[in-house]
Amino acid sequence: MDSERIHERECRFSDIVGEISKSMEMNHEFYDKYASKYDDMMKSMGFKIPGHLARLCMENLSDGSKANLAKLTALDVASGTGLAAEALKEAGFCGVIDAIDASLQMNEVAKSKNIYRKMLCHMINVDNRMPFPDNTYGVVVACSALTPGHIEHDCLYDFLRVVKPGGIMIFNVSHLTTVDPDGECVQCAKCILEKMHDEGKCECVSETHTDMFKADMKYHKFKETVIHCFVKN
Numbered sequence: 460m461d462s463e464r465i466h467e468r469e470c471r472f473s474d475i476v477g478e479i480s481k482s483m484e485m486n487h488e489f490y491d492k493y494a495s496k497y498d499d500m501m502k503s504m505g506f507k508i509p510g511h512l513a514r515l516c517m518e519n520l521s522d523g524s525k526a527n528l529a530k531l532t533a534l535d536v537a538s539g540t541g542l543a544a545e546a547l548k549e550a551g552f553c554g555v556i557d558a559i560d561a562s563l564q565m566n567e568v569a570k571s572k573n574i575y576r577k578m579l580c581h582m583i584n585v586d587n588r589m590p591f592p593d594n595t596y597g598v599v600v601a602c603s604a605l606t607p608g609h610i611e612h613d614c615l616y617d618f619l620r621v622v623k624p625g626g627i628m629i630f631n632v633s634h635l636t637t638v639d640p641d642g643e644c645v646q647c648a649k650c651i652l653e654k655m656h657d658e659g660k661c662e663c664v665s666e667t668h669t670d671m672f673k674a675d676m677k678y679h680k681f682k683e684t685v686i687h688c689f690v691k692n
């Protein structure tokens with residue numbers, strides 16, 4: 460879709476949502492362009508995932524983490540305008556939160572909220588790992604980041620890499636498998652999650668199926684999602 464058509468659809472976000480998955484380039488144009496409107500658009504559709512994910516995150520913290528909440532550090536991957544961090548704080552998280560996102564404009568909006576300790580503008584992909592040492596964060600959260608054209612499922616290994624042993628990684632996935640034009644399963648989150656588990660890297664502590672939005676959505680593939688929470692071994 461070209462930028463003229465994006466412009467024509469400026470006020471019809473629910474139509475656009477069906478299109479944003481198509482390519483990485485399109486996404487960056489989309490997020491940079493709509494950054495200042497993102498929160499209102501998501502609010503108008505009743506975007507449920509940040510709050511749901513934050514509550515599950517708090518529930519699944521280890522007893523040790525719960526006892527030392529102020530010392531916990533979290534990384535918000537594909538942080539956008541900061542909705543997940545705001546929801547985490549509302550759910551009682553009181554440690555520091557760092558942010559990483561590919562869109563400068565989304566970062567700018569988040570910066571105005573003063574919720575993050577540090578914010579990085581960085582495009583995450585399998586060849587461009589996150590610039591953090593192994594075992595850095597007690598919590599890694601990725602809210603609506605693993606959608607087509609956003610962060611590849613293979614990057615889950617990199618998410619887990621930066622979690623401290625005993626820490627949690629929580630994210631939602633709207634499509635567990637993607638099929639290439641030859642019908643081959645690629646970027647299969649289910650296979651990746653099973654492999655990480657089988658290799659003893661982490662344990663699944665909760666898997667929650669839910670709607671993404673309170674409002675009715677036209678495009679079914681964005682209607683439902685699964686929130687996965689893992690503890691790193």
Ligand SMILES: C[S@@+](CC[C@H](N)C(=O)[O-])C[C@H]1O[C@@H](n2cnc3c(N)ncnc32)[C@H](O)[C@@H]1O
Binds near residue numbers: 543
């Ligand atoms: C649907 S928004 C979610 C933002 C926020 N987590 C929330 O829940 O509101 C997706 C975000 O992912 C970012 N993003 C997409 N692909 C990315 C990539 N490969 N690396 C880093 N950020 C990416 C976009 O810039 C956008 O801010």
